[in-house]
Amino acid sequence: MTGVDSTGRPQPFDFHARLIPGPDEPGRLLAAMDRAGIGRAAVCAGGLLPLDRLAEQLNDGGRTETEADNEGVRAACERSGGRLLPFYFADPVRDVDAYGKNAVDFRGLEISPAVHGIRLDDTGVIELVDIAASAGHPVYVVTVAQPGARAIDLVRLAARFPDVTFVWGHCGHTGLDVAGLRTLAGRPNVLAELSGCLTVTARLAVARLGASRVLFGTEYPLQQPEVELCKVAALDLVPEDRSAVLGANARRVLGEEP
Template sequence: MTIIDGNARLPARTGLRAAHDLLAVMDRLDIEKAIVAGGGYISPEQLSHHVVHGGGIDADIDHELLLDQCALAPERLLPVYIGNPYRGSERYRDCGSDFHALKLAPVLHGVPLTDERVLSLIEVAEDFGHPVYLHCLHRSGFEVGELVALARRFRNLGFVLEHAGVGNCDFHALAAIAPEPNIWFETSGGFTLVVQAACERLGPERVIFGSEYPMHHPYAELAKLHCLDLDEAARGRVLGHNLLGLITRDKPHA
């Protein structure tokens, strides 16, 4: 069964060693591929403060470093572009063909999903056929309702709701995204109860395994998924098949 980690990070501070460390973990757990974004640009303490109180910083991701990290195993480490709304969308347009998805980081940058600068990044993702990852928050401009509005505006684009919604038992998010077939549910951090419900209410074809490595170990997320009441076909969809389809979905013709 193909296993793909749909949400991992490669910290910048440890350079190429970060890629070696992730690959070693993947080898131990038989994870074939991982979707990876740059990480380590904000401390866990500051990140937590943004989640609770709001706020954001103008943080640029070193995407050249990320590409160098992924070049150690290009068939296994699939880089994601983190859009910085403070810098516009032209950088992404210039280099987007080197990436497999766009990640929006409102908890890092503090820019609402309704902001025109965010919309311009999404428009570029649509041109590339990239799915859009994002983490919602309990705050106006960042809520699951804003994600739903984006999914309705960009019907041909795939969106991934990271971290099992807002909080670890977010049945509200499940209800909100259920009618929107272009929103997928990523499992990292969610209780088994809510992930099981996602498989039942959305269908296993809209659920994606992710770990949020290195903040959360893939072994823990895999153990959680193996606790679910899923048949082998459904488990295979969640563990890898769905993500493979998403990152190759609606690509523009060369």
């Protein structure tokens, strides 16, 4: 059975990995998952811009015109034997129609203020989330420091779409956005994804949001999956909460059974 270990127990479910265009995928990701004991993963296009440029845009804002290889992600997931679930990485400026036409082939949506330089109240963002609502897709967003794309702006967007599940990627972009956790705590349709954040932030995410609103992710290939598994282990969660964070919550959000 896909996603279980030799005893029949569910393996960790990575809610956030990326696929870089090229012939090595999905084999390289699947091999990394096997080494770490991860059963399944939600994946999105990566490699849209160099890391130096991404870092600059995280700090100062900006926009890339590079198109995400969403079709490549879909095709790679189709070759994965059910282990990889594709997310559509949408540019709100030009991808609204394309996402609307192809949403049925994907399992979620990613919107990135850092990559595409948008505000979360932009018309294109609202149109994309409206499509996600119709498709039953969760929406993954990493907030940044620019006006219109902060944690409070994600709260406002989530309040406008109370039936959509939003996922706050990396618990913000700094690794230590505990103020953002406080901002999001009262908005129940926003969950926090842990990849890249500090252990103290991950621990506060569970304490402030509850384990049912926290998701394990790796940000592969920028992070080794084993590092993120060690972080969850360091939280010393009770077994029920650990199971929720490592997979049960992801399966619930994505409509997947253990």
